[in-house]
Amino acid sequence: MKNLIIGVDLATKEIQVCVYANKKAHSNQKMTPSQFSEYLAKLSPF
Numbered sequence: 586m587k588n589l590i591i592g593v594d595l596a597t598k599e600i601q602v603c604v605y606a607n608k609k610a611h612s613n614q615k616m617t618p619s620q621f622s623e624y625l626a627k628l629s630p631f
Contacts, residue, residue: 593621 594601600621603613616624 588606590605592603592605598617600616600618601613602616602621602624604611
């Protein structure tokens with residue numbers, strides 16, 4: 586089983602996305618709402 590947590594901080598103009606897996610933060614990115622939509626569309630299903 587893959588242990589993956591995606592934390593999302595929503596704001597009006599900027600979205601902060603943190604990916605945490607295997608007891609380590611793998612990425613922490615700022616995105617616009619349109620970039621976030623693209624990011625979600627590209628995520629693979631579990």
